[in-house]
Amino acid sequence: MSALPGAPRLVRPLLAAFLAVAVVDLAGLLAGWHAAHLAAKPLLLPLLAAYAAARGGPRPLVAALLCGWGGxxxxxxxxxAAFLAGMGCFAAGHVCYLTLFGRGRASVGAGTGYAVALAVFLVLLWPDLPGGLRAPLACYSLLLATMAWRAGLLGRYAAAGGALFLLSDALIATGIADWPPLPAHDFWVMLTYLAAQYLLTTGALGRLDTATGTGGAAHRAGGVRI
Incomplete structure (x- = not known):
C-alpha cells in the first residue's frame, strides 16, 4: 500500500496525536476520570491506523487496526451481546494480522510455549467462566495465541506485540471470570493493549522499510524505532 501524496507530512503529527491521546486515556484510568477514558478510547486505533496508512503500511495492517477500533x-x-460482537471484531483483526505475517515457518519452541500457556490458562479459568462465553472465549483465545506466535515472523517488536496482546486479553478474561483484579486493573489492560498494537504496527512497518530499502527515509519522515 503506497502512501498518498502528501501523507509523509502527516506521519509525525499522527503519531504524536496517538501518543498524546494514549497518555490521556491511561492517565484517566489511573485517576478514575472515566469521562477521559470514554473520550479518548475511540480515537486511539483510528489515529494509529492513519499513521500506518501515512507510512504506506500494508492493507492487512490498516485493516487489523480498524478491526481493533471496532472492538x-x-x-x-x-x-x-456487545462483548461478543467486540470479540468478533478483534478476531477479524487477528485474521488480518495472520494474513500480514504470511506463511513463513515460525518458531516451534515459541509455538509450543504458547500452546502450553494457553492450555493451562483455560483449564484454570474454565470453571469460573459464564457458560455462554466458554466456547467463544476458547476459540478466540486459540486464534489470539496463534497470532501472537506467528507475529515473531515480523521480528522482535512484532513478537513482543503479540505477547502483550495475549497478556492484555488474559487480564480481561480474569475479569470475566471474577478473579481478584490487579490494582489499577483497567490501566494495565489498556497499557498492554496499546503497547501491543503499537509494537505490531512498528514490526510491520519495519519489515516494509527493510523490503523496500526506505528505512532511513521513513525515519526522517517520522518513523519511530523503539
Whole structure:
C-alpha cells in the first residue's frame, strides 16, 4: 500500500496525536476520570491506523487496526451481546494480522510455549467462566495465541506485540471470570493493549522499510524505532 501524496507530512503529527491521546486515556484510568477514558478510547486505533496508512503500511495492517477500533467501541457498553460482537471484531483483526505475517515457518519452541500457556490458562479459568462465553472465549483465545506466535515472523517488536496482546486479553478474561483484579486493573489492560498494537504496527512497518530499502527515509519522515 503506497502512501498518498502528501501523507509523509502527516506521519509525525499522527503519531504524536496517538501518543498524546494514549497518555490521556491511561492517565484517566489511573485517576478514575472515566469521562477521559470514554473520550479518548475511540480515537486511539483510528489515529494509529492513519499513521500506518501515512507510512504506506500494508492493507492487512490498516485493516487489523480498524478491526481493533471496532472492538474497542463495542466493548465499551459492557453488555454480553456487545462483548461478543467486540470479540468478533478483534478476531477479524487477528485474521488480518495472520494474513500480514504470511506463511513463513515460525518458531516451534515459541509455538509450543504458547500452546502450553494457553492450555493451562483455560483449564484454570474454565470453571469460573459464564457458560455462554466458554466456547467463544476458547476459540478466540486459540486464534489470539496463534497470532501472537506467528507475529515473531515480523521480528522482535512484532513478537513482543503479540505477547502483550495475549497478556492484555488474559487480564480481561480474569475479569470475566471474577478473579481478584490487579490494582489499577483497567490501566494495565489498556497499557498492554496499546503497547501491543503499537509494537505490531512498528514490526510491520519495519519489515516494509527493510523490503523496500526506505528505512532511513521513513525515519526522517517520522518513523519511530523503539
Amino acid at each position: 474497542d467501541v463495542l466493548l465499551m457498553p459492557g453488555a454480553d
